Amino acid sequence: MNEHFSIGETAKLNNISIQTLRYYDKLGIFKPDYTDPGNGYRYYHISQFFYLDIIKYLKSIQTPLEEIKRIILNTPQDMWNFLQQQEAVIENEFKKMQDAKCILEKKKRQLNEQLEICGKERGEVYFRSIKEEKILMMPTPSLTPFNGRPGLYVRKLANVLEDKGCIIDNQYGYIFNLKPYKDTDINYEYIYTSVSEESLNIEEPMTIGTITSGDYVCIAFDSSENNNDYNHYYQKLYHYIVSNHIQIDGKVYEVSLPTNYSSLKEETFLIELRAKRIDQ
Known part of the structure; x- marks a missing residue:
């Protein structure tokens, strides 16, 4: 042979x-x-x-x-040591892929949601059902819809998620109180982004919170440099809620949705303001 x-x-x-x-x-x-x-x-x-x-x-x-x-x-012991190390590497990569799949699924849901919002008439109040979402929140004591870009806050949220080995969701939102504001008195309480894990070890002043599922009363409009436009749409939402005696949980959630994805194009966003209706 x-x-x-x-x-x-x-x-x-x-x-x-x-x-x-x-x-x-x-x-x-x-x-x-x-x-x-x-x-x-x-x-x-x-x-x-x-x-x-x-x-x-x-x-x-x-x-x-x-x-x-x-x-x-080398020896069989060296092989065993290497395989044990490699197992930890693979498990870590597997977790990253699971996180990536979660982000992919979430991004598809966000885009479906965005397409749904795009189908709504701009500047008109409507109701939408929104699913529960876990969020990473950071206080924004000096940030308003009218005083510039939230770039540094966004980077801080992104850096925390990267440090924890999480994949960054590039959609951000803001939370503030539902009140009868005058002119440009609105102040954001928090900026937030969604997270896939609830058990992250987060240091203050950041916290993990929840946007609860339910029916939300909403209004959508295109972003503008004109402060009066934002205030106009907020006031329209606020007066609709008050005049129709709708019970709200007291918060407004703002989401800015990009309508293009290239820095070579003009920056444009679709803004939706949401307030959760409480069942009576």
Whole structure:
């Protein structure tokens, strides 16, 4: 029985390319049993296939070739230590993929919601059913709808999520009290973004909160540099709630939804103001 095989036969028997076998030989990871000095042909012994399987396994768990070279030259204990470390890496990557899937699903829901809002008549009050959402909140004592961009607050929220190994949701909102404001008196209490985990170890002044599910009375309008436009739509929502004797939980939730995704285009947003109706 022939126990030596050419490089082509070895490649075919082991479902691997000839180029890969040559590269492994060059790196010193997997060498032929002997090379014919006359013609330079490589021949592999059947007993070597076992070691090739080990290399293929290590590659399948994303082990770099230089690391493979080191591992196969060491002891079974070294192999066990490496596999334990690799298991932790894979579990961490698996968690990241799960988080990414959650964010993807959430983003699809947000886009469906955005399309629903886009279908509403601008500047007219309407009702929508909104699902529960866990949020990361940060106080914003000096931020209003009229005094500039919330960039630094947004970055702080994003940095906390990155530090915790969470994937960032790039949709942000604001919370303030439902009151009969005059002109530009509105002050945001919090800026927030959604999170997929409730058990994050968050330090003050940030907190984890909940936007509860239920029916919300809403108004949507396009963003504008004109302060009077924002105030006009807020007042319209407020007076609708008061004149129709609608019981509200006392908060207004503002969500800004981008209508383009490129910094090369003009920045435009669709704003929705929401207030939760309480069942009487």
